[in-house]
Structure formats: C-alpha cells, structure tokens
C-alpha cells in the first residue's frame with residue numbers, strides 16, 4: 519500500500535487547510551484507521567470517496583471533533599485542535615439527515631447557530647435572511663421544514679451550516695436522499711456556493727462520478743486507508759493501485775492477468791510494447807476496446823443501454839471484459855465479435871514495469 523506523498527501539496531499552515539497526521543482510530547478491537555495522513559488545502563473542494571464502511575463518516579466526525587481519535591493529530595489552519603470540542607473548531611457540518619428543527623421556521627432554523635453563539639436576535643435574523651436569499655430560498659423563510667421541498671430543505675441545512683462563517687465545511691453525503699435530477703443540480707449548486715465563499719470543503723460521497731465531477735482533489739479510501747490522493751484527472755488517468763483502478767470510472771477499468779512472451783500475450787492479444795516478459799496485472803479502459811475487428815474474439819454476454827453509449831459485456835477464454843461503444847449497431851447477446859485493444863491503452867497495475 520503506497521503512502522500518499524504530500525510533499526508537493528500546498529502547506530496547510532496558511533489559511534484554513536486541514537491536516538491529519540498519524541490518525542489511529544479504534545472501536546473496541548476494530549481498527550478503523552491506522553496512522554492515516556491526509557492534507558486538504560485552504561479553499562479546496564476535497565472529496566473523500568470510498569465504499570460503504572471505509573471510514574468516511576468516522577474521519578469527518580474526527581475532524582469535526584464529534585469523535586475522538588486514539589492517536590495522531592488534527593490541525594485546522596495549522597493549529598492542533600485535538601483538545602477542542604466541536605463548538606470550538608468553527609466547522610460547519612451537513613449530514614445526510616439534515617436534522618432540521620421541524621417546529622421552527624426556515625428562518626429560525628438558519629439563525630439557530632447564531633442564537634446558540636449568543637448573537638442578538640435582530641442580527642441573527644438579518645444574517646439568516648441574507649443567507650437564505652443567497653442560497654435561493656428567500657421566499658420560504660416563514661415556512662416550516664415540512665412545508666418545503668427536499669431540495670429546499672437541503673439548502674436550509676447548507677445555509678444553517680454556512681451562516682456561522684465556518685473555517686471548514688464538512689458534508690457527509692448531503693444529497694443522497696434526493697432524486698437523480700435534483701442530486702445533479704444540487705452538486706452544481708454546492709460547487710458554486712463553495713467557489714463563492716472560497717471555503718475549505720470536505721465532501722464525503724460513495725459516488726465516484728460525483729466526486730470526480732465536482733472536486734479539486736479526491737482521496738480514494740478503502741477499508742480504513744487512503745489509496746490515492748489527486749486531482750480527478752490524475753486519479754482517472756493514473757490510478758495508483760488496483761483498488762483505485764477498479765473503483766474509478768463508469769464502467770470501471772477491466773483488470774486481468776496477462777502473460778507476455780516473445781512479443782505477444784495471452785489470454786488476450788494486447789499491445790505489448792514496453793511490457794516485460796512474464797505475468798502482469800493490467801488495466802484496460804472499457805472505451806479502449808475497439809469492437810469490429812482485431813486479433814481477439816469474444817461472445818457478447820450482455821448489452822446495457824446507457825443513453826449516449828452502450829456497455830458491452832464480453833467473454834473470451836475465461837476472461838470477462840466490459841467495452842463501451844457509441845453505437846451497438848448489429849451487436850446481439852449470444853453473438854460473437856472481434857476486437858482489438860487500442861495501442862497505449864494498457865496500464866500495468868501494482869507498480870510493474872512500463
């Protein structure tokens with residue numbers, strides 16, 4: 519497991535970056551993280567993405583001070599905050615469950631963190647009104663949460679977290695309750711809000727395409743460890759390991775073992791330029807499999823219509839592959855098709871030669 523290299527990252531000592539150093543967290547005998555390191559730069563929209571149970575929520579709660587860690591340090595704006603409770607860390611959080619007060623109006627909901635801090639009522643009302651207008655829910659302020667839509671509720675939750683002017687904004691799958699269309703517009707909205715406020719934001723999602731589409735940088739989390747940190751483009755183009763390679767991309771990379779010998783390969787014929795003789799694990803992007811002609815033949819086992827493209831499932835010599843085509847044309851389930859792996863499309867995984 520490669521240790522992420524932070525040497526090139528901007529320093530978190532300036533502004534309100536977040537740095538985690540050597541974080542270990544156990545629940546009883548179960549270790550969630552062991553010596554985890556992560557650095558989020560000031561003003562960045564940073565996503566934590568990983569499968570269920572990989573520790574995303576736990577990490578966010580540790581940053582917020584809602585969960586204690588067993589060892590290591592959390593720095594916000596370059597200062598250690600391990601000894602500070604959640605209220606003293608000046609972070610804003612939005613969870614999947616917005617937890618709005620059902621009996622308070624939208625305005626009272628948004629103003630509530632200011633009131634808790636001891637602000638004068640008229641100041642809290644003014645600031646909450648301004649924030650509601652900024653987030654496009656100005657006309658709903660007199661209603662109760664039960665009288666507004668799911669998308670509006672989510673904006674109330676964002677407004678309530680932002681009105682405190684937090685140094686760091688922590689979001690744990692805030693849009694997962696929304697339908698696909700609203701989710702799509704909400705993430706665009708979030709990105710706009712984040713840009714407007716310039717606020718350091720850590721966004722948790724298990725949806726890799728969502729993370730790639732909105733983030734400045736992404737951390738790929740597996741079971742309690744960070745597999746890779748990078749820009750969406752870096753992670754997509756150069757996955758650091760097999761876990762990342764198979765998690766990222768829709769559909770994800772095809773991963774298989776090939777044996778290279780004497781300028782050719784089996785069980786698939788792939789371009790072997792630069793590959794050493796012997797066995798290696800390789801990744802092949804579905805879009806790099808050209809169907810129609812080539813040295814390989816396969817059975818089409820399934821076709822999945824995905825709007826602009828079709829995912830073609832292939833089986834050849836015991837190897838299952840996914841290809842993506844714009845036009846499935848004459849392809850039929852059960853039929854046979856020839857194919858070639860395009861030159862330059864083969865990525866050696868696990869630090870092998872290439």
Ligand SMILES: Nc1ncnc2c1ncn2[C@@H]1O[C@H](COP(=O)(O)OP(=O)(O)OP(=O)(O)O)[C@@H](O)[C@H]1O
Nearest residue numbers: 545548550568569570571572573574575576577724
């Ligand atoms: N209070 C707790 N007590 C014991 N184990 C816990 C507790 N909270 C979390 N865990 C365990 O820690 C691991 C990480 O959980 P966490 O909720 O952080 O995952 P996650 O990445 O947020 O998952 P999801 O995508 O499902 O929300 C899981 O194995 C979980 O069962």
Ligand SMILES: [Mg+2]
Nearest residue numbers: 574575576690
């Ligand atoms: Mg979670």
